[in-house]
Amino acid sequence: MTIVVRVDAQLHSALVDADRRKTLEQTTRWDPGEAESRLFSAWLEGGYFHPPAEGTAAENYSIAIPPPNVTGELHMGHALNGAIQDALIRINRMRGRNTLWVLGTDHAGIATQAVVERELRKQGTSRHKLGRNAFVERVWEWRQKYGSRIVEQYQRLGASCDYERERFTLDDGYHRAVIEVFVALHEKGLIYRDNYMVNWDPGSRSAISELEVESREVTDVLYEIDYPVEGSDEVITVATVRPETMLADTAVAVSPDDDRHRRLVGRHCILPLVGRRLEIIADPHVDPEFGSGALKVTPGHAIEDFEIGRRHGLEEVTVIGEDGRMNAAAGERFDGLTVDEAREAVVAALREEGRIRGEQKLTHAVPYSHRSGERIEPLISLQWFCRMDELAAPAIDVVERDEVRIVPDNYKRVYLEWMRNIRPWCISRQLWWGHRLPVWYCDACEETYVTAEPPERCGACDGPLRQDPDVLDTWFSSALWPFATLGWPDRDAPLLSAFYPTDVLLTARDILFLWVARMVMMGIEFVGEIPFDDVYVHSVIQAPDGRRMSKSLGTGIDPLEEVERYGADALRFGLLAMSSTQDVRYSSAKVQQGRDLANKVWNASRLVLLNVGEVEPAPSPARVEDRWILSRLQRAIEAVGGGIDRYDFAHAALDLYSFFWSELCDWYLEIVKPRLYDGEREAAATLLWVLEQTLALAHPLIPFVTEEVYDYLRDAAPGDRPEMLVVHPYPEVDETLIDPEAEAEIERSIELTRSLRRWRDLVGVPPRSLLPVRIVAAEPPHELVSRLARLDLDGSSDETLATIGPVEIVGSAEVDPDQARRRIAERREALHAEVARAEGKLSNEGFVAKAPQDVVDAEREKLDRYRAELEELG
RNA sequence: GGGCGCGUAGCUCAGUGGGAGAGCGCUCGCUUCACACGCGAGAGGUCGCUGGUUCGAAACCAGCCGCGCCCACCA
Numbered sequence: 001m002t003i004v005v006r007v008d009a010q011l012h013s014a015l016v017d018a019d020r021r022k023t024l025e026q027t028t029r030w031d032p033g034e035a036e037s038r039l040f041s042a043w044l045e046g047g048y049f050h051p052p053a054e055g056t057a058a059e060n061y062s063i064a065i066p067p068p069n070v071t072g073e074l075h076m077g078h079a080l081n082g083a084i085q086d087a088l089i090r091i092n093r094m095r096g097r098n099t100l101w102v103l104g105t106d107h108a109g110i111a112t113q114a115v116v117e118r119e120l121r122k123q124g125t126s127r128h129k130l131g132r133n134a135f136v137e138r139v140w141e142w143r144q145k146y147g148s149r150i151v152e153q154y155q156r157l158g159a160s161c162d163y164e165r166e167r168f169t170l171d172d173g174y175h176r177a178v179i180e181v182f183v184a185l186h187e188k189g190l191i192y193r194d195n196y197m198v199n200w201d202p203g204s205r206s207a208i209s210e211l212e213v214e215s216r217e218v219t220d221v222l223y224e225i226d227y228p229v230e231g232s233d234e235v236i237t238v239a240t241v242r243p244e245t246m247l248a249d250t251a252v253a254v255s256p257d258d259d260r261h262r263r264l265v266g267r268h269c270i271l272p273l274v275g276r277r278l279e280i281i282a283d284p285h286v287d288p289e290f291g292s293g294a295l296k297v298t299p300g301h302a303i304e305d306f307e308i309g310r311r312h313g314l315e316e317v318t319v320i321g322e323d324g325r326m327n328a329a330a331g332e333r334f335d336g337l338t339v340d341e342a343r344e345a346v347v348a349a350l351r352e353e354g355r356i357r358g359e360q361k362l363t364h365a366v367p368y369s370h371r372s373g374e375r376i377e378p379l380i381s382l383q384w385f386c387r388m389d390e391l392a393a394p395a396i397d398v399v400e401r402d403e404v405r406i407v408p409d410n411y412k413r414v415y416l417e418w419m420r421n422i423r424p425w426c427i428s429r430q431l432w433w434g435h436r437l438p439v440w441y442c443d444a445c446e447e448t449y450v451t452a453e454p455p456e457r458c459g460a461c462d463g464p465l466r467q468d469p470d471v472l473d474t475w476f477s478s479a480l481w482p483f484a485t486l487g488w489p490d491r492d493a494p495l496l497s498a499f500y501p502t503d504v505l506l507t508a509r510d511i512l513f514l515w516v517a518r519m520v521m522m523g524i525e526f527v528g529e530i531p532f533d534d535v536y537v538h539s540v541i542q543a544p545d546g547r548r549m550s551k552s553l554g555t556g557i558d559p560l561e562e563v564e565r566y567g568a569d570a571l572r573f574g575l576l577a578m579s580s581t582q583d584v585r586y587s588s589a590k591v592q593q594g595r596d597l598a599n600k601v602w603n604a605s606r607l608v609l610l611n612v613g614e615v616e617p618a619p620s621p622a623r624v625e626d627r628w629i630l631s632r633l634q635r636a637i638e639a640v641g642g643g644i645d646r647y648d649f650a651h652a653a654l655d656l657y658s659f660f661w662s663e664l665c666d667w668y669l670e671i672v673k674p675r676l677y678d679g680e681r682e683a684a685a686t687l688l689w690v691l692e693q694t695l696a697l698a699h700p701l702i703p704f705v706t707e708e709v710y711d712y713l714r715d716a717a718p719g720d721r722p723e724m725l726v727v728h729p730y731p732e733v734d735e736t737l738i739d740p741e742a743e744a745e746i747e748r749s750i751e752l753t754r755s756l757r758r759w760r761d762l763v764g765v766p767p768r769s770l771l772p773v774r775i776v777a778a779e780p781p782h783e784l785v786s787r788l789a790r791l792d793l794d795g796s797s798d799e800t801l802a803t804i805g806p807v808e809i810v811g812s813a814e815v816d817p818d819q820a821r822r823r824i825a826e827r828r829e830a831l832h833a834e835v836a837r838a839e840g841k842l843s844n845e846g847f848v849a850k851a852p853q854d855v856v857d858a859e860r861e862k863l864d865r866y867r868a869e870l871e872e873l874g
Numbered sequence: 875g876g877g878c879g880c881g882u883a884g885c886u887c888a889g890u891g892g893g894a895g896a897g898c899g900c901u902c903g904c905u906u907c908a909c910a911c912g913c914g915a916g917a918g919g920u921c922g923c924u925g926g927u928u929c930g931a932a933a934c935c936a937g938c939c940g941c942g943c944c945c946a947c948c949a
Contacts, residue, residue, distance in 0.1 A: 028909065215946090222949080239949060287948045295949055304947035364948085410878065414944075417877080421945095509944080544886085546942085566911095577897085578887075582879070583942075587886045589898040596897095596911045603909035610908080650888080654896070669908080754915090761915045767904055790906095837893075846929030847892090855892055855930095862893080 017715065024610060024712060030602035032567030036704050040155060043707075048726050049160045051098045053494035061092035062100040062499040064482045064532075065161060066507055066515070067169060069108035070143050071115045074153035076541040076549055076586060077508060079559035080579055082159045083572040084506050084538060084649055089160055090700035091644050092503075094730035100499050101160060102485045104167035105147065109474040110204045110371045113433040116142050132432050132469075139433050143168075156560060158568050158703050160726070165495075167485045169477045170435065177484035178435045178477045179452045181526060186450045190387045191427070193448075197306040198426050200379040202324035203372020206430040207383050209473060210423065211514045213376055215365040222362035223347065224291065226355050227252060227269040230277065236261070236269050237357055239291035241364070242301070243350065244342040246271065247330045248317040251297040252280050253308055255288040272355045273346065274331065283308050303378050316380055322430075324377060339377070384428040384437065384470070391521040392419045398530050404520055406535045407647055408581045411512060418513050427473045434471030441466050479518035482531035500527060504534040512537070536647045539579045541586050549586065562591055569702035570595035576701060577653040597657050598705040601698070604665050605709040608691050609716045611676045616719045617688035619737060625784065626686045627742035629668040632659065633690055634738050637731045640697050656698055664694065667750060671784045688717050693731045700730075749782040755804050756789035763819045771814075772797065777806030802827075803872040824873055831870045838863035 043049065051060070063085050068078055085101060093099040113127075116139045120126055127135040154161060167174060185191040198207040223243050226235035236252055249271050254261035261280070268277045278297075285308055286295045299309025300318040309316060319330035326334045326342045333349070334342050350356050367376035396419050398404045399412060406412040428437065440449040444463030449455070454465055480488070486500050487493020501523070507516060516535055523531030542548060543555035550556055562571045566588075573594025578584050621627040636659035643652030668690075675683035692713060695706040703726070710725035722728050756771070765771055772795030775781070786793055791807070799811035801820045809815075841847055841859055848856055 029911070030909095241949075285947070290948050298949095302947085302949075304949075307947075362949090365946085414878075418945080512944095540943090570911095580887085582887095585886065587898085589886065592911075593897055596909095599911045600909065603912085605908085607908035654888080658896080665908085666913090673908095757914065758916085761903075767906080767914070834893085841892090841930085844929060848929080850929050851892070859892085 020712065020715065021610075024606055027606075028603065030567075030599040030705055032563075032569065032598065032704060035708050036156070036158070036568050039704050039707050040158060042724065043160065043726055044163065046724060046726070048093070048724065049101070050162050050164045051100050053498045055098050055498055057498065057500055057502075059098065060100065060498055061089070061097040062102065062502045063089060063504055063506070064102040064485060064502050065104065066505075066511070067104045067106040067167075067478065067481060068150045069111055070105045070147040070150075070168070071108060071112050072105075072150045074150055074157075074559050076557060076559055076575070078150075078154075079157060079571060080539060080541055080575040081506055081508070082154055082157050083575050084536075084579070084647075086157070086159050086572070086703070087576065087644050087649060087652075087700040088504065088506075090703060090726065091641065091730055093160070093726065094696065094699065094728060096729065098498070100162055100165075100495075102165065102167070102482075102499075102502075103151065103154070103161035103163060104169070104481075104485055105150065106474060106478060107143075107168065107170040107434060109429055109431050109434040109471060110206065110208075112139060112143070113431050114204065114372070116433075127432065135432055153560060156563055156568060157572065160703075165485075169474070169481070169484075173487070174477065174480075174484050175435060176452075177480050177489050178472065179438045180489045181480060181522065182435075182438055182472070182476075183450060183452055184526070185386060188390075190390060191384060191450075192387070193382065193384050195380060195382050196385065196426075197303050197378055197380050198383055199367065199369075200322065200377045200381070201369040201372050201374060202322075202377055203369050203374035204431065205322060207381060207426050207428065208369060208371070208376075209426050209475070211475075212370045213367045214370050216368050217363060218366040219361055219363045220366075221359050222291070223350075223359050224357040225272070225296075225350060226357050227272060227278070227296075229264060229280075230268040230270055234264075236264060236280065236294050237292040238294050238296040240296055241362060242343070243346045244326070244330075244334070244339060245298045245301045245319070246296060246346065247274055247326075247334065247342075248298050248300045248319040249274075249276070249278055249296045250299055250309065250314045250317055251278050251312065253283040253286050253295045253297050254280065254293060255286040256282040256284060258286075258288040258293050260288075261293060272353055273333075273349055281308075281312050283311065300380055301378055306378070306380065318380060320377060320379065322379065322381070383426050384439075385424045386427050386476075387424050388422040388521070391525055392422045392517075394524045395419060395517065395520040398520065398524065403533075404530050404535060405533065406537070408537065411509065411535075411537050415512060415517060419517060425473075427476050428468075428470040429473055430469075431471050434474065435477055436471050437468040439468040441468065475514055475518060478515055479522040480526070482519055482523060483527050488527065496527075500531070501529050502532045504536060505532040506536050506538060508540045509537050510540070534647075537581060538647075539581065540583045541575070541578075542583050544585050544587065546585055557586055557588075562588070566591050566595040567598060567704070569598045569704050573597060573653055573657075573702055576649040577657075579649050593657065594653075594702070597660065598702055600661060600665060601695075601702070601705050601709060604660075604669060605691060605695075605712070607669060607673075608676075608687050609709075609712050612684035612688055612716065613679055613681065614718060615681050615684045615688065617692050617717050618685045619689050620682040620685045621737075621739075622680075622682035622686075624742050624745055624782070625668065625671045626682070627737075627739045628746035629664065629690055630686070630737045631739040631743050632663050633693060633731075634733050634735075635659075636663075637693070637697055637733050640701075641730065641732075644700060653701055656701060660694060660698070664690065667746075667784075670788060674787075688713070692717075692721075692728075695725060696728045697731050699725050699728070746782070749785050752781055752805050752807070753785045753789045756785070756791065756807060756809075759802065759804060759809065759823065760789070762823055764816045765814050769814050772810050772812045774800075774808040774810055775806060776803065776808045779806070781806055828870065828873050831866050831873070834866045835863060835870065838866065 089099055089101045117127055199213050201208045220241035222239055222241050224237050224239050226237050228235050238252060252269055264280045265282045267280050269280060271278050285304060297308050298305045299314050299316045301320060317329060319326055321327045324339055326337045328335050334345060369376055396416060399415055406415060438452055440454040442458035442463045442465055445458060445461040447458050447460045458465055482502050483500055486495040488496055519531045547555050559571060570591050574591030578587050578590045619630050621630055639655035640652045672683045695710050699706045707725045760771055770790050770792035772792045774795045795810035797811040801809045801811055801815060802824055838859055
């Protein structure tokens with residue numbers, strides 16, 4: 001029996017500062033609240049997050065953060081995205097690479113303008129009352145006041161961004177980049193102005209791009225309307241869910257393959273209410289199976305109809321204005337009505353004329369504005385577009401060749417599919433907040449200037465110039481993010497040569513096209529190099545019930561409240577542990593697991609630091625258990641560090657947890673405690689070494705608690721080491737410390753201990769009492785077995801109750817013989833089943849002949865073992 | 875309509891060709907001097923269904939059922 005001799009720890013530890021020792025002794029719970037802000041400030045002051053602009057991009061490591069909206073609040077998606085990036089940034093910084101995490105925010109045109117406009121409304125004013133300059137001024141003020149809140153929120157997470165180089169997609173340098181790109185693409189002929197069908201968002205009163213449109217399932221009434229055919233009693237019936245648009249009809253189309261209508265092609269019908277003559281045309285777009293097989297063509301108000309119209313040279317009539325109301329072209333009866341009012345009025349009018357043949361419900365996909373949530377109104381308008389095919393070609397190449405590697409690779413196909421079918425991008429927005437187009441018009445002679453620096457007056461007629469009022473789509477500037485933040489358009493910018501291309505881009509899948517694809521195109525076009533080597537597409541975090549996390553649904557969970565409750569380490573750990581490439585439901589259980597781990601790290605470290613003497617941490621494998629833990633540590637280094645490198649964060653986090661908790665705490669600490677209390681130097685050296693390595697290993701995932709403990713470890717252990725863990729070398733696998741024999745031996749001892757504990761528990765031996773046993777093997781089991789299973793090796797009774805491996809349990813007063821017999825019977829039954837299973841397998845000729853030799857051997861070994869144990873049990 | 879993904883313990887999820895795993899929850903027992911955010915032990919699963927491939931399938935293939943997402947111009 002081992003007797004634990006407890007020497008007063010104070011004599012041993014090198015932790016000399018009495019106050020700090022006291023803190024360590026008395027703080028039995030890790031309290032993140034105070035420590036996190038203090039540690040974060042220390043990192044900032046140490047300048048660890050602010051790398052010099054030195055070296056090459058190949059040597060250095062960099063990530064550009066997906067810039068959150070200035071209006072934004074940190075949500076779970078940001079928190080996961082940030083936890084992942086910080087893990088990568090920290091592991092690479094610890095590996096000694098010059099590491100930059102570019103931070104910044106996005107001006108988010110529509111969203112920000114909407115927020116400030118809402119505020120103005122509350123104050124009883126509006127942007128129109130203020131005027132453009134004053135309004136833009138107000139938005140800047142707003143941004144100054146509230147805009148950087150999200151940056152502070154990233155700090156709460158522990159994100160090690162370079163806060164001294166924060167950028168904004170509307171700052172001066174960035175603006176220069178945007179203007180240069182616009183002018184260059186215009187000169188190349190890729191940017192042009194055109195009258196074209198756009199997705200008009202009545203909510204923001206602006207055109208938006210197709211990617212900002214989301215479709216929703218809506219049930220509408222499908223009206224069937226009779227249009228009389230000119231010069232006959234016949235009618236041709238068309239179907240529509242938007243009867244009000246009939247006022248802008250300029251043709252009726254049928255399928256060229258439709259026998260029913262063929263004879264009408266080329267004739268005309270009369271548009272009810274309006275009286276316009278509409279030609280009946282044949283167009284392959286029309287599905288003869290749908291409705292009556294005839295389609296009313298409204299080139300002014302439907303995308304498909306617009307295309308049919310262009311094919312046939314139809315007139316384009318516009319009856320709905322940009323304000324979402326009917327205009328004069330709709331006729332006196334309808335002018336000024338909202339679209340909904342007009343629909344009712346038109347239906348009523350048609351009904352009166354007996355033109356409505358039928359109505360039925362129709363559920364179909366309808367476009368809505370992603371931002372304002374209003375139904376999209378397709379309108380023809382004069383906008384600026386960017387032709388994408390030419391830019392897309394090289395961006396397709398680099399992904400096909402895996403120069404830009406998209407992980408997981410099923411998104412590679414999605415990306416390529418989209419890029420190969422890319423359409424022109426409508427880049428102008430009718431907003432005030434954003435990059436104003438570098439375009440000037442001369443109203444006198446219709447001259448247009450596209451340039452960064454316009455002349456004072458028109459060069460042709462000396463007339464005054466007027467700048468285009470529109471601003472650019474927010475994503476136009478976001479597309480330049482990886483290089484515009486590094487100093488471009490200054491080609492010699494030191495940051496650019498040190499950190500471009502960046503190493504990886506982390507994102508959820510929702511902005512793959514909106515943002516990622518466009519960065520690839522712009523990076524190649526303007527810097528001549530891809531913007532990042534890897535794109536890792538991570539989870540979307542859903543609410544615990546599987547719905548979207550959203551404020552308006554009331555399903556959102558505030559990451560900062562979780563930080564408040566459990567600590568930043570806990571939230572980071574939890575998010576990483578639940579992350580994958582799939583959508584995952586948020587689980588606060590995982591966050592609690594993270595909190596528990598942080599607490600465990602703190603307490604296990606207290607045990608070590610308060611009980612080691614003044615020894616230098618070093619692997620000193622005096623005994624098999626030391627060789628075991630050192631070997632297991634190497635496996636953990638592979639699993640955790642390798643996991644982060646492979647973007648497999650969930651396994652990295654959970655493998656760290658199980659190494660730390662199960663192997664280091666549950667077993668190794670329990671095994672070495674007596675040696676530690678005895679003041680054995682080898683044990684202390686190994687323990688300190690393992691602790692230091694493990695702190696470093698865990699730091700990218702749970703930076704705060706590890707940094708705090710490291711600070712105590714620096715005090716306690718002699719030797720030169722970095723001031724802070726944030727720049728401590730990251731552990732690398734040391735092959736010479738991998739020791740399969742030691743692993744197997746301790747593994748056996750652990751199994752044996754478990755068997756004996758199980759026996760004790762099921763047979764009713766009280767936890768406190770020792771179990772009398774005899775050792776029946778030549779080699780006695782490891783000391784840990786008798787101590788941790790609480791055995792009395794001097795068992796003297798003659799009666800043997802059971803044999804468990806090399807241990808024979810002998811009779812004693814505390815063992816209930818009935819329970820013991822039942823246990824043995826159960827065990828025997830289990831063994832019989834195992835033997836039968838193994839025998840069955842081995843008597844299968846196919847198995848023996850075709851299965852790999854080592855599988856067959858392993859099966860034989862198992863069978864032997866089961867038979868032997870069965871024999872022991874009698 | 876096209877594409878992608880998911881269905882494994884009560885819950886959230888790992889596991890992708892050789893005896894079903896984790897965390898939480900649950901049951902029993904422990905104030906064992908690092909930690910009750912703890913320690914020890916335990917119960918709980920025809921791995922959605924049906925076929926197929928294989929000596930062997932939770933995993934590979936096909937079909938079906940259920941759920942989710944993305945893309946798409948049937949009004």
